[in-house]
Amino acid sequence: MNLFDVYPINDITIVKAKGSYVWDEKGEQYLDLYGGHAVISIGHTHPHWVKRIEEQLEKIAFYSNSIRIPLQQQLAEKLGKVSGKTDYQLFLCNSGAEANENALKLASFHNGRKKIIAFTKSFHGRTSLAVSATDNKNYIAPVNESDNIIFLPFNDEDALEECFGKHGKEISSVIIEGIQGVGGINVAEESFLKKIRSLCDKYGSVYIADSVQCGYGRTGKFFSHDFGGVNADIYSMAKGMGNGFPVAGIIVAPHIKSKHFQLGTTFGGNHLACAAALAVLEIIEEEKLMGNAVMIGKYLKDELNAIPELKNVRGRGLMIGFDTPDELKDLKKNLLWEQKIFTGEAKPNVIRLLPSLGLKKRDAEQFIESLKEEISKVHSAESQTLNAKTV
Ligand SMILES: Cc1ncc(COP(=O)(O)O)c(C=O)c1O
Numbered sequence: 001m002n003l004f005d006v007y008p009i010n011d012i013t014i015v016k017a018k019g020s021y022v023w024d025e026k027g028e029q030y031l032d033l034y035g036g037h038a039v040i041s042i043g044h045t046h047p048h049w050v051k052r053i054e055e056q057l058e059k060i061a062f063y064s065n066s067i068r069i070p071l072q073q074q075l076a077e078k079l080g081k082v083s084g085k086t087d088y089q090l091f092l093c094n095s096g097a098e099a100n101e102n103a104l105k106l107a108s109f110h111n112g113r114k115k116i117i118a119f120t121k122s123f124h125g126r127t128s129l130a131v132s133a134t135d136n137k138n139y140i141a142p143v144n145e146s147d148n149i150i151f152l153p154f155n156d157e158d159a160l161e162e163c164f165g166k167h168g169k170e171i172s173s174v175i176i177e178g179i180q181g182v183g184g185i186n187v188a189e190e191s192f193l194k195k196i197r198s199l200c201d202k203y204g205s206v207y208i209a210d211s212v213q214c215g216y217g218r219t220g221k222f223f224s225h226d227f228g229g230v231n232a233d234i235y236s237m238a239k240g241m242g243n244g245f246p247v248a249g250i251i252v253a254p255h256i257k258s259k260h261f262q263l264g265t266t267f268g269g270n271h272l273a274c275a276a277a278l279a280v281l282e283i284i285e286e287e288k289l290m291g292n293a294v295m296i297g298k299y300l301k302d303e304l305n306a307i308p309e310l311k312n313v314r315g316r317g318l319m320i321g322f323d324t325p326d327e328l329k330d331l332k333k334n335l336l337w338e339q340k341i342f343t344g345e346a347k348p349n350v351i352r353l354l355p356s357l358g359l360k361k362r363d364a365e366q367f368i369e370s371l372k373e374e375i376s377k378v379h380s381a382e383s384q385t386l387n388a389k390t391v
Pocket residue numbers: 095096097098100123124125126177181182210211212213214238239
């Protein structure tokens with residue numbers, strides 16, 4: 001049997017990982033500023049995370065949600081403490097798409113409405129509703145096409161106000177990433193998040209904060225939406241939550257009440273997933289990783305801003321993006337193959353940095369040095385071609 005070929009891949013086999021580094025089967029070391037797509041929050045194979053999972057594995061890995069699983073309550077309490085949302089309610093599932101699917105569905109159960117507002121360049125996942133609310137036609141199968149989704153321009157307060165003015169009482173929810181990831185690192189403005197809050201309050205709609213990529217401390221606040229200074233009704237989370245162990249969830253504001261059987265899952269909240277998620281929160285707290293994300297993020301942004309070839313450096317904490325001009329179109333590839341550094345991208349010309357929140361200053365410095373070296377190589381190649389032409 002062959003694999004179903006859904007992604008173009010880099011011809012690299014990673015066999016070992018530690019902190020912000022990974023190694024291939026030939027022993028070649030790479031600096032990982034991509035974190036397997038923003039998943040590695042506390043660093044690869046963090047010893048506390050490994051120990052927590054191993055110890056749990058010896059006891060019990062899984063039982064269904066038909067029995068008490070005290071680890072879930074422990075996780076809820078810890079998550080409440082670290083995120084500051086102590087009075088929210090936790091529902092656990094397995095992936096980011098599933099978290100958003102449940103958030104959108106719960107909003108609709110709550111207010112009995114069908115319409116969803118989503119934004120240009122949004123990405124919310126591949127399942128039915130989540131993909132319908134994703135602004136990329138290539139991902140939407142005919143069966144996912146829906147008249148219930150209204151796409152509005154990102155950060156456009158007037159368009160939002162006008163839409164609520166027309167359809168307010170039909171709007172079930174508004175879903176927004178605090179910083180769009182797949183869309184190219186676009187930061188939601190604080191006033192825009194405030195506007196969403198006030199319109200949702202006015203019309204009885206649910207504000208859903210998709211924190212799958214931008215959450216879990218990556219920006220220096222636990223949820224990047226907190227920069228808006230208002231609370232969302234539901235936050236979805238995944239990626240960094242398990243540091244690579246598949247675990248996801250939503251937290252739900254107290255005024256939204258649960259009803260038996262509306263939401264459910266077989267694997268969500270299993271013992272092993274809870275142990276992994278607890279280990280992540282313990283390390284985020286103990287190693288003050290949100291503070292580190294702010295500090296290293298600032299260093300990186302300052303340095304990137306000082307490189308004239310790179311345009312529009314943006315983002316928060318350790319979720320950073322910048323545009324590369326045409327002559328640097330191979331920069332990401334060259335960083336990987338020449339400098340052994342993994343970075344992320346967003347089409348057509350954005351490089352995305354999504355490293356572990358524990359990224360060390362010396363690794364950030366190494367990245368900046370390597371980046372400058374690759375840029376200067378392009379310039380010397382350009383001047384050689386020019387010289388050859390004039391000769
Ligand atoms: C903002 C956002 N939401 C949802 C998802 C979907 O998460 P998953 O791939 O775990 O289903 C992603 C994945 O990249 C994402 O970036």
